[in-house]
Structures are given as C-alpha cells and as structure tokens.
Amino acid sequence: MPPLPPALAAAFLEGTSGGPKRERTHSQLLHAAVQVICERGLQAATMQQVAQAAGVTTATLYNHFSTKDALVQRLAAVLAETLCRAINDSYAHIADGAERMAIGQRRYVRLAADSPDWTLLLLDVMTASPLVQETIMQYPLADLRLGVKQKKFKVPSEAAALDAINGICTQAMRRVALGAAPAKHDQACAALLLRALGMSAAEAAEVAARPLPPLTMEG
Amino acid sequence: MPPLPPALAAAFLEGTSGGPKRERTHSQLLHAAVQVICERGLQAATMQQVAQAAGVTTATLYNHFSTKDALVQRLAAVLAETLCRAINDSYAHIADGAERMAIGQRRYVRLAADSPDWTLLLLDVMTASPLVQETIMQYPLADLRLGVKQKKFKVPSEAAALDAINGICTQAMRRVALGAAPAKHDQACAALLLRALGMSAAEAAEVAARPLPPLTMEG
Amino acid sequence: MPPLPPALAAAFLEGTSGGPKRERTHSQLLHAAVQVICERGLQAATMQQVAQAAGVTTATLYNHFSTKDALVQRLAAVLAETLCRAINDSYAHIADGAERMAIGQRRYVRLAADSPDWTLLLLDVMTASPLVQETIMQYPLADLRLGVKQKKFKVPSEAAALDAINGICTQAMRRVALGAAPAKHDQACAALLLRALGMSAAEAAEVAARPLPPLTMEG
Amino acid sequence: MPPLPPALAAAFLEGTSGGPKRERTHSQLLHAAVQVICERGLQAATMQQVAQAAGVTTATLYNHFSTKDALVQRLAAVLAETLCRAINDSYAHIADGAERMAIGQRRYVRLAADSPDWTLLLLDVMTASPLVQETIMQYPLADLRLGVKQKKFKVPSEAAALDAINGICTQAMRRVALGAAPAKHDQACAALLLRALGMSAAEAAEVAARPLPPLTMEG
DNA sequence: GATGAATGAGGGTTCATTCAT
DNA sequence: CATGAATGAACCCTCATTCAT
Numbered sequence: 022m023p024p025l026p027p028a029l030a031a032a033f034l035e036g037t038s039g040g041p042k043r044e045r046t047h048s049q050l051l052h053a054a055v056q057v058i059c060e061r062g063l064q065a066a067t068m069q070q071v072a073q074a075a076g077v078t079t080a081t082l083y084n085h086f087s088t089k090d091a092l093v094q095r096l097a098a099v100l101a102e103t104l105c106r107a108i109n110d111s112y113a114h115i116a117d118g119a120e121r122m123a124i125g126q127r128r129y130v131r132l133a134a135d136s137p138d139w140t141l142l143l144l145d146v147m148t149a150s151p152l153v154q155e156t157i158m159q160y161p162l163a164d165l166r167l168g169v170k171q172k173k174f175k176v177p178s179e180a181a182a183l184d185a186i187n188g189i190c191t192q193a194m195r196r197v198a199l200g201a202a203p204a205k206h207d208q209a210c211a212a213l214l215l216r217a218l219g220m221s222a223a224e225a226a227e228v229a230a231r232p233l234p235p236l237t238m239e240g
Numbered sequence: 241m242p243p244l245p246p247a248l249a250a251a252f253l254e255g256t257s258g259g260p261k262r263e264r265t266h267s268q269l270l271h272a273a274v275q276v277i278c279e280r281g282l283q284a285a286t287m288q289q290v291a292q293a294a295g296v297t298t299a300t301l302y303n304h305f306s307t308k309d310a311l312v313q314r315l316a317a318v319l320a321e322t323l324c325r326a327i328n329d330s331y332a333h334i335a336d337g338a339e340r341m342a343i344g345q346r347r348y349v350r351l352a353a354d355s356p357d358w359t360l361l362l363l364d365v366m367t368a369s370p371l372v373q374e375t376i377m378q379y380p381l382a383d384l385r386l387g388v389k390q391k392k393f394k395v396p397s398e399a400a401a402l403d404a405i406n407g408i409c410t411q412a413m414r415r416v417a418l419g420a421a422p423a424k425h426d427q428a429c430a431a432l433l434l435r436a437l438g439m440s441a442a443e444a445a446e447v448a449a450r451p452l453p454p455l456t457m458e459g
Numbered sequence: 460m461p462p463l464p465p466a467l468a469a470a471f472l473e474g475t476s477g478g479p480k481r482e483r484t485h486s487q488l489l490h491a492a493v494q495v496i497c498e499r500g501l502q503a504a505t506m507q508q509v510a511q512a513a514g515v516t517t518a519t520l521y522n523h524f525s526t527k528d529a530l531v532q533r534l535a536a537v538l539a540e541t542l543c544r545a546i547n548d549s550y551a552h553i554a555d556g557a558e559r560m561a562i563g564q565r566r567y568v569r570l571a572a573d574s575p576d577w578t579l580l581l582l583d584v585m586t587a588s589p590l591v592q593e594t595i596m597q598y599p600l601a602d603l604r605l606g607v608k609q610k611k612f613k614v615p616s617e618a619a620a621l622d623a624i625n626g627i628c629t630q631a632m633r634r635v636a637l638g639a640a641p642a643k644h645d646q647a648c649a650a651l652l653l654r655a656l657g658m659s660a661a662e663a664a665e666v667a668a669r670p671l672p673p674l675t676m677e678g
Numbered sequence: 679m680p681p682l683p684p685a686l687a688a689a690f691l692e693g694t695s696g697g698p699k700r701e702r703t704h705s706q707l708l709h710a711a712v713q714v715i716c717e718r719g720l721q722a723a724t725m726q727q728v729a730q731a732a733g734v735t736t737a738t739l740y741n742h743f744s745t746k747d748a749l750v751q752r753l754a755a756v757l758a759e760t761l762c763r764a765i766n767d768s769y770a771h772i773a774d775g776a777e778r779m780a781i782g783q784r785r786y787v788r789l790a791a792d793s794p795d796w797t798l799l800l801l802d803v804m805t806a807s808p809l810v811q812e813t814i815m816q817y818p819l820a821d822l823r824l825g826v827k828q829k830k831f832k833v834p835s836e837a838a839a840l841d842a843i844n845g846i847c848t849q850a851m852r853r854v855a856l857g858a859a860p861a862k863h864d865q866a867c868a869a870l871l872l873r874a875l876g877m878s879a880a881e882a883a884e885v886a887a888r889p890l891p892p893l894t895m896e897g
Numbered sequence: 898g899a900t901g902a903a904t905g906a907g908g909g910t911t912c913a914t915t916c917a918t
Numbered sequence: 919c920a921t922g923a924a925t926g927a928a929c930c931c932t933c934a935t936t937c938a939t
Contacts, residue, residue: 064283068930078904083931181428184415188407196403209400217436286912297921308913502721505933516900527934619866622853626845634841647838655874725909735925740910
C-alpha cells in the first residue's frame, strides 16, 4: 500500500484484522477504495475496481456502502478523522496557539511530500465533502481562537482567517504533492500564514522554524 | 446567459457575430459549453448537451474540439484570458505593487459574489487545467515582483508567496460563491494577503480598503 | 395494514397469534408480503423488502418459501381461499342460482371500492397464478350450473359463460379500484352479467338490485 | 416472424424496407421488440435482447427509445393502431351496430387462435398502457352508441357496458390463446355479449353467427 | 429454525466518440 | 464543413438466492 503515509498507516489500518467480520470487510473496502482512488483518481475510480481490489463482488461493496457517494463520504470522514487526530495529538503538549497553528500547517504540507498520491486523494475527497472539510477546520479554528486570546493573532474576521489557513495549506499541499516546491516549503508557508494572522515577520519565521514534534500513533 | 458576469460578458462574447464562419461557430460552442457546465457541473456536462445547447450536432462539436478534454482546456484558456485581461486592464494605471495585488485579489472575490455559478465553473476548470492556472498566476506574480522591488513586500520564497496568493484567493472565492462569507470579505482577505506578503497590519488594511477602479472592457 | 379489506382481515389474520411458532412466522411472512406488494406492486416487491417488513432476515424468509414465486403462489392461494370462503359463506342461505351469482359478482366489485390497492394486488396475483384462478372460478361455476338447472340461465357453452363471469367481474373490479366507476357499478355489471347468462332485462335488474347479505367471518 | 398474425403482418411491417434510414431502424426495433416479448414475456424481455434481435447495440436502441417503458408504450400504440384499423376497416360497410360489435369481438378472439403468443403480448402490453387501452376502446364505444341509437342495445350504464365488452373479449382471448377454448368460442362469446347489451337470445345468436367479413389490409 | 454476510448474473442506462454521406 | 446515425465499453446498481455459523 505505497501511497498510505507510513506514519498514519497504523491508525488507519487498525481494525483490518481484528473485530467481527462485518467490520473487517468494511475496513478492507475502505482500504481498497484508498488504493484505487489513489491510482485512478476520485472520479475515474469505479465501484467495480474497488470491489475487485478488496476481493469481493460489487454486490458486497454495495451491501456496505449504498452508493459510490456514500463510500466517498465515509472515506473522507475516516481519513479526516484519522489524520486530524494524529496530527493534533502530536502537538497536544504545545500551549502556544501560534506554534500549534504552525505545526498543524507544516504537518499537512509534509504529508504531501511523503505521500503525494494520497494527498491528492485527500484534497479531492475534501472538495467533494464540505461536511468533512468543516470537521477538519475545527482544529485550526480552535488554534486560531487560542492564538487570538493569547494576543498572538489579530485578524479582521474569522472567516478571512480560516480562508487563509485553509487556502495556503491546500495550495502548498498541492504544490508539494506535484513536486514543484522548493526546500523547506512547509516552513516558508507557515511563516506566511503566521504573518497573515498578525505576527511580525521575525516572530513568524522563528515560530515556523521550530522543530516539529514527532508524529506517532501510540501516544 | 445569466451566470456570466455582466462586466465580462462583452469581452467574452466578442467574436460571436463577426468574423469568418468557423470562428463564429467556435465561439458559439464555447458559450454553449459555459452554459451547460454552469448548469450541470464540469463532469456531469456531456458533449451531447453542449452540442444541443449550441444548436449543432455532436459531430460538428467534434469538428471543432477533438475531445471533451480539449474543449475544457480551451474553455479554461479563454475564460482565464478574458478574465485576467479585464481585471488587469482595470488597474493598469496603478503603480503601487501592493495596491495592484489587492485590487486583483478583491476583483476575483467580488466576481464570486456576482456570479457564483460561473465562479465555481472557473474553479473547477482551473483545477482541471494546471497549464491555465499557471497562465493566470503570471499576473499576480508580476505584481508580487513589483511589490518586492518596491520594498512593499518581503517573502521567504516566491513559491510560498504564490501559494498564499492563490490559496487565499481561491478559498475566498469559493466561500463567497457558496454564500458563506461576511460583508467586505474581499477587503479582509486582501488585507490578510498583504500581511502575509510582509506589510504591516495598518498599511495592509489601508491599501485593502482603497476604492476599486471600475471594471470596463472598453477602456 | 390499511389495504386489507376490513371484513376479511379477521379471517386472513387468523393464525397470527395462535398455533405453533413455525405457523405464526409463516403467517407473518404472508402478511408482510401483502403489505409490501400492495405498496410496491407485485414485480417491484423484493424478497428483502418482504423480509424486512416481517422483521426477519431474507434467509429466514427462504426457510419458509423456497422462491419468490412460491411465496406469490402461496399468497395467491391463501388470499383466494380466504376471500372465496368469506363471500361464499355470506350467501350460503340463498337458493336462487341467479341471485347467488349476482351477489358473488357484486361482492367482488365492492371489495375493489373498499380496498383498491389490495384489489389490484389480487388481480395481479391471479394473472400470475392460473391454478388459483381456476380454484376461484369453482364457486361461480357451481352457481352457474345451479342457475342452469333452475332454468334461470341458458348459455351456449360453459366456457363462454365463465369468460363472461370472469371477464366482466375482473374488468369492473379494475375500473372501480382505479376510481373510474359510476355509482352502483356493481349492480349495473351484475345486471349485464345476468342478461348475458340468459335472463330478461327486467328480471336481471331486479335480482341485481336485491340487498346484499352482510359479509361476516363469524356466521 | 411466426407470432405475427399473418393478416396483420403486412400492415405492421410496412416501412421495414422503405423510407429514410432512421425510420427503417425504428421499425426494425419495434419488430425485434415484438419477437423478444413474444418469446420471453413483457417483463422478462430485456433491452439487450431487443437490441440484439434487431442487430444493433443497446446504445442505438436507446437512441430511438429513451427507456424500456417508452419502447413498450410505443409498441402498444403501434400494435393497437394497426390492429384496430385493420379490424375496423374490415367491417366498414356494416351499418348494424350489433353486427359491428359482434364482428369486432369475434375478430379479436380469432386473432388469439391464429397468434396465441402475439395475443398474450397484446394483453400484457395493454395492461401496461392504460392510455392505449382507452384508444382501443374508442372503437367498440362508437359501435355501442350506434347500437343504442338503433335501439338494438339498452344498457344501464356506458361504463358497465364497456366493462362487459372489454372483459368478455379479454377473457375469451386469453382462454383461446391458452388453447382452452371449445370450437366456435368466438360466436358463443359474441352472443353472450350481445345479450348482455340487451338483445334477445335468438337475435344475439343469429347476429353472432353471421359470416365474418374478410380481413384484408388493402381495402 | 434463524441469521449475517456474501454473491452471481445481469439490468437499464450513459456518453465520448466515429464515419459514411 | 456539417450531419445523422450508430456504437463500444462501461457504469452504477439490484435482487433472488446461498451457506457457514
């Protein structure tokens, strides 16, 4: 399963082998979907391909997900859940809103370097699932508010700030995934983001350059 | 053609009536494509529907565009060309790189308010056509470099700056097109962008609040 | 179970609560089938839907009826049995073959007014089950022969008479069930039938207008 | 094309070889539909089978009939049109409403003897297409009214009379098609029908026994 | 006897695309 | 150049039915 980010594989794969049969199949189907969508793209991927990749018939696939859209939605939700939890847990011990923001941002961008295909899948899937997008944005939103309360950030509107956070991150991920980014793109983008949110250039650069806490699923 | 932004309609429609027959048909086909894609979405739109909307047979449509992808690419190129030229022309007389940047950004965001469907089409089409995206980005890139030369901007890397420009703008457009934006979202986002590019909060806010030059196609 | 004709519900429902477990389940399955087929139509109804309506799994349903056709056949038989017995019992005390014929006919037509969905189901199911149709026709056949023996009827052939009986009745039921029948359609059709079987117009009208004996399941 | 009633084949087949290509294909598709539905039954017949029988792909079939239902409706309409016109033309010269009624009825019943499969198709298709059924009933309705005006018929209600006409005829056709009818079933049923409509037994028998005018398409 | 899970076989429908005219 | 007509290749989805537990 090459495209799966190694750091997240463990968490996402959990349940593949244990648990009752229905849940095992369910997991296998989601994994097959990841594989296929990574290879062919979201809209070119077919239910048949997913079923075949999972080693079941389409009928079985439809027993678990009543439509292709339902499968995609569920996949988006699971991916988002897994990813957000993993990243967020990695900096649970950081109290500084600005640093939290920078770490989150940089983690996503680095993910794109580690697993380009997977990242494009994620971006595709998010666009197709506004609900999940909102779920994801809860995390940076919390950090944003924390930073504001700590007087690190000052923004004209929360909506604009969210657009900056989401927009810069998304764009950076896409660029990195496509292989068109210079070195330390994650830091540069994080610095720009912090500046957009109201920090001075110096501060922003410093916070954005701090070492990233490790990403483990065991914490 | 309700979804076409009125300000751009004239420019885009040019060529519909004049010129040799082949070019007229060509234009009509592109217009039909805009209509259909606005109504059904990029991927749900079919060649048959486009042909019918243009009042020709599919075979004729294929005489002009050898594949659906070619049609979409061409449409993207024309849309981008028209839009960029119009917006860029509107602030040709502005010498301040920062103000130029802000105006460009705000114009795009306002477009989303005026023509939500058309905007979503544009965003769709851009995602599907990296080449065109690059073309568009030439304009803000020039303004970015101008601002840097004028010491208004200071950025860690051009790539990061472009991601900020593109990302914030795209996200803001989407939010506005979906009707989820507060008032003056264009100004707020422009201000954030200018801050990201290195301006102080005060300066950024002032520049972002300056009146927008009118958008005419005749100038 | 709204579509079940109230007068027949009791008889049809008998066995739902009493008896050994297997028979109770059997009854419940048939009832579920009635419900589902009334709602979706005979051919659109699926075994899954029937099972779900009965609160069991499809596998259980298949434990009782080896195929969908078997279920339908059994349902047809039970419906016919229930219905014929009820109607026939209601005029057991009538000795006049012509009156018996008229009552039977009118009862069926009235059933269509009381329970249109159920009636359409019945017609569907009959068409799909010639054996059951023949079973039903035994009752009017007996009345026909009685009437002939009593010199009330005189027909060129039994087959033709049966076609008249069955055809007029079926058609009238359909019309009534579809809501396209005038008032007293049952009497009018019964009168036509009696005339077809050889009675004078005056006699036919008189017999067809006699009061219907009540339809009870207990008598 | 065994199941097509020879007498009607000519009329129905007209257009198979002449005319523009689209219409030729259209006709071929309808013929293929007749064949397939006769062999497999209405609901078991698939679009694929029809397409294959016509020697085209399913896509072509869908170019002509946008859904299976559309195909069936159109087929019903064409069959009804062909059949009604042929039968009606055959007794255009008869002025007696009763005789017209008897001829129509008998022709339909005889049709069932000549082409049992085709008849069952017709009955199936009619049930699935109430609009067409109404179209067909226009012809006997006209004869009914004529007979009433001529004082040959006297009926309690037009609706009841139509049910008798339609019901007896349908039932007789089915019985004959299934091979369960005695000799001269057409005459017997016609006589019953005329009696139902108010004629005396003697008159009815006499009218029903008159020779049938020939059924030619050339008239 | 009931169940959970799975499936084989196909059904209707779509659409980008081609080619003789 | 435009067209009418046709098509190949899937696609999403359904459902009667089975079998290990």
